[in-house]
Amino acid sequence: MRLSRYFLPVLKENPSEAQIVSHRLMLRAGMIRQQAAGIYSWLPLGYKVLKRIEQIVHEEQERAGHIPLLMPTLQPADLWRESGRYDAYGAEMLRIKDRHDRDMLYGPTNEEMITDIFRSHVGSYKELPLTLYHIQWKFRDEVRPRFGVMRGREFLMKDGYNFDIDKPSAIHAYNRHMVSYLRTYERMGLTAIPMRADSGPIGGDDTHEFLVLAQTGESEVFYDDRVTQLTLGDREVDYDNWDEVAGVCKEFTTLYARTDETHDAALFNEIPEEHRKVGRGIEVGQIFFFGTKYSESMGAVVVNDKGERVPVQMGSHGIGVSRLLGAIIEASHDDKGIIWPEGVTPFDAGIVNLKQGDAAADSACESLYKALQAKGLDPLYDDRSERAGAKFATMDLIGLPWRVTVGPRGLEKGVVELTSRRTGESVEMSPEAAVEKLAEIYAAHK
Ligand code: 5CA
Numbered sequence: 001m002r003l004s005r006y007f008l009p010v011l012k013e014n015p016s017e018a019q020i021v022s023h024r025l026m027l028r029a030g031m032i033r034q035q036a037a038g039i040y041s042w043l044p045l046g047y048k049v050l051k052r053i054e055q056i057v058h059e060e061q062e063r064a065g066h067i068p069l070l071m072p073t074l075q076p077a078d079l080w081r082e083s084g085r086y087d088a089y090g091a092e093m094l095r096i097k098d099r100h101d102r103d104m105l106y107g108p109t110n111e112e113m114i115t116d117i118f119r120s121h122v123g124s125y126k127e128l129p130l131t132l133y134h135i136q137w138k139f140r141d142e143v144r145p146r147f148g149v150m151r152g153r154e155f156l157m158k159d160g161y162n163f164d165i166d167k168p169s170a171i172h173a174y175n176r177h178m179v180s181y182l183r184t185y186e187r188m189g190l191t192a193i194p195m196r197a198d199s200g201p202i203g204g205d206d207t208h209e210f211l212v213l214a215q216t217g218e219s220e221v222f223y224d225d226r227v228t229q230l231t232l233g234d235r236e237v238d239y240d241n242w243d244e245v246a247g248v249c250k251e252f253t254t255l256y257a258r259t260d261e262t263h264d265a266a267l268f269n270e271i272p273e274e275h276r277k278v279g280r281g282i283e284v285g286q287i288f289f290f291g292t293k294y295s296e297s298m299g300a301v302v303v304n305d306k307g308e309r310v311p312v313q314m315g316s317h318g319i320g321v322s323r324l325l326g327a328i329i330e331a332s333h334d335d336k337g338i339i340w341p342e343g344v345t346p347f348d349a350g351i352v353n354l355k356q357g358d359a360a361a362d363s364a365c366e367s368l369y370k371a372l373q374a375k376g377l378d379p380l381y382d383d384r385s386e387r388a389g390a391k392f393a394t395m396d397l398i399g400l401p402w403r404v405t406v407g408p409r410g411l412e413k414g415v416v417e418l419t420s421r422r423t424g425e426s427v428e429m430s431p432e433a434a435v436e437k438l439a440e441i442y443a444a445h446k
Pocket of ligand 1: 109149284317318319321322323
């Protein structure tokens with residue numbers, strides 16, 4: 001993309017309504033625009049990151065064997081009357097009447113609808129296990145929408161639902177989700193710690209939230225800080241191997257890590273003092289095992305291998321897709337702006353032409369731009385006639401992890417400068433070497 005033709009409405013001033021850094025930077029970098037309290041338009045730069053995050057979520061869900069579908073945002077109230085949640089959900093549910101005076105709602109989650117799909121089409125254990133998921137907009141009429149996309153009223157969620165014949169297989173599905181979530185967050189450059197939590201209106205016995213540590217997080221968290229050192233790395237996990245998957249979950253959930261909802265002071269005090277930490281965290285996902293809570297009330301019954309009719313065992317598993325943008329920025333920024341991890345960056349590299357209109361600089365930038373594209377990369381070329389300082393400030397604000405700076409003086413020596421946004425380090429090299437280097441860096445992230 002050429003910046004002169006893009007739509008990047010950056011703000012010079014700090015917006016006064018933004019209380020936390022991610023909200024401020026998303027507004028300043030022209031990523032979102034508030035249309036009503038907790039409801040946002042996704043401007044091109046924000047939309048691009050949202051799509052990248054979605055893509056990673058899809059890839060990791062499919063790797064775990066989960067199947068994508070798409071359910072609507074509007075749902076009939078009658079489904080929710082069956083589970084008893086239509087009245088129980090309260091004021092957070094946006095209720096709507098259609099022209100025939102039928103009660104509808106904008107879905108805050110989809111347990112009822114997916115259970116309806118399941119009961120209409122599946123009747124035998126032979127069709128199990130099954131996990132279906134979608135990435136769809138949700139609406140929750142939050143009392144206090146705040147912090148931009150962190151606590152929106154309309155927000156994008158990945159929600160997945162497992163259907164299993166018995167409890168051990170449902171627990172495997174729970175574990176499989178935990179591992180797939182760990183991989184998902186790591187690919188986004190995040191450390192998200194699974195913490196034992198409370199199930200709230202979704203219900204159920206077993207639930208973990210995934211928290212990204214950040215001062216501005218809404219949850220108070222208590223943990224053994226050795227948990228922050230755990231990583232999945234490149235290891236291949238066989239999602240069909242129950243013991244292997246359970247082993248990974250054990251590794252990540254044995255050290256103490258809880259939110260204030262389930263905090264146990266006595267257990268916490270057993271942690272060696274130098275590792276005992278209290279902090280705050282952003283909840284970027286939650287997994288639930290709730291057994292037959294919905295299948296019993298809604299008649300989602302299957303025949304087992306003994307010919308008996310049993311309610312199917314279920315769980316639901318959510319990732320806050322739009323919230324993740326805020327969480328990533330909270331975890332990765334400096335006083336100049338955002339620092340995108342390579343896995344989710346809106347553009348792979350910025351090209352800054354220090355002297356637009358200079359024949360040598362223009363032509364070197366054009367060649368670089370094409371060479372990067374030819375390698376499958378997505379560069380943003382700042383081809384505007386702005387001062388170098390203003391171009392650098394824009395690049396720093398929008399946070400592309402790599403910048404190639406091209407100017408007449410360097411070109412006389414046959415070099416451009418490759419700069420890391422994270423470390424600020426610059427290295428001079430030939431334009432060809434810069435292209436190779438970037439291709440190498442991104443090969444590890446695609
Ligand atoms: N049905 C279950 C799992 S699919 C469910 O709804 N879980 S949830 O309530 O925990 O939501 C899943 C994730 O959505 C949360 O972990 C959080 O990251 C995100 N989320 C929840 N409410 C909001 C909100 N108001 N704004 C942005 N993200 C939200």
